[in-house]
Amino acid sequence: MARTNPDLDSLTDDELLDMRLCDLRLQINGTPLEQKLEQLNQELLTRGIRFRPHYWLSDDWYSPDDIPGIAIPFYLAHPRLARLERKQLLEVEGGTHQWCMKILRHEAGHAIDTAYGLYRQRNYRQVFGNPQAPYPDHYQPKPSSRDFVLHLEMWYAQAHPVEDFAETFAVWLRPGSRWKTRYHNWPAIQKLKAVDEMMRTIQEKKPVQTSRKTIDSLSRIRRTLRTHYERKRLHYGLDYPSIYDNDLRKLFSNDAAHKRNPTAAAFLNKIRGELRRSVARWTGEYSYTIDQVVQEMIERCRRLQLRLGDHPEETKRDAIILVAVRTTSFLHEGRHRFTL
Secondary structure (H helix, E strand, C coil), rough: CCCCCCHHHHHCCCHHHCCEHHHHHHCCCCCHHHHHHHHHHHHHHHHCCCCCCCEEECCCCCCCCCCCEEEEEEEHHHHHHHHHHHHCCCCCCCCHHHHHHHHHHHHHHHHHHHHHHHHHHHHHHHHHCCCCCCCCCCCCCCCCCCCCCCCCCHHHHHHHHHHHHHHHHHHHHHHCCHHHHHCCCCCCCCHHHHHHHHHHHCCCCCCCCCCCCCCCCHCCCCEEHHHHHHHHHHHHHHHCECCCCCCCCHEEEEHHCCCCCEEEHHHHHHHHHHEEEEEEEHHHHHHHHHHHHHHHHHHHHHCCEEEECCCHHHHHHHHHHHHHHHHHHHHCCCCCCCCC
């Protein structure tokens, strides 16, 4: 007798965490993911690219070496699992339509790079660097650099030559990106023009790599969700020491007397635009840079479970000062973990 799909909505968090990933019995068809993949395929077609990556559910986002496909994290295939993901890791990577499409375009860049062997071309190496260079454990981005496009957070194009290509492709692919205007006075425009030319040359060609294999498809992953999240939290906890914690504990509160106050993360989110504008005016730094600092502070506030104290206006003033100080420190000393 065939097994029936579990009713995930009826399960408690503990019951879900005790399930193996392979027993979730999820699929892409019939979920909102299907519409997003159709949108990606249409974007590729509009750009004259006939190749279509193949997609499967796994435990994370990635496009494997030598396989022109895209693995998509399982939690995006069911809203109950997305809620559990947020509770376990405090965010849902790719959880909004816009965020999901940004990641899909990036991963499509990897898949097309593999499908057509673009990384073997001399021009690729001249423009983006050596694709066979070792991936770093860490990378130290230069936020003010205009040699790279801006797409995913943390200046991800600077992490490695193949990430530079995938990020450039994603900017080129996005409908309405106006990359010729936005990047016209940046050195990165040469990378966008190179991608534009590469895509024209493959329009009538068949892929050289057509493997439909999958790596770590969900049906083969036998560890439980509990183990999955324990490993992820351990990874993030060890690899992301925060430089903000002491300052944030001074700025906000974890006193029981303030347990009914808004969370510090919610407060920072509310004033995020004002923080960005004020610090940009004071420091002259790029708004995107400032926003990354604010985002890291928000994430640390969530992990520390901090809340707003008794003086919101004073806290807002001090938050502006802290973001300005940390932005300067981040630009000259910050170092970011290579993650995707």
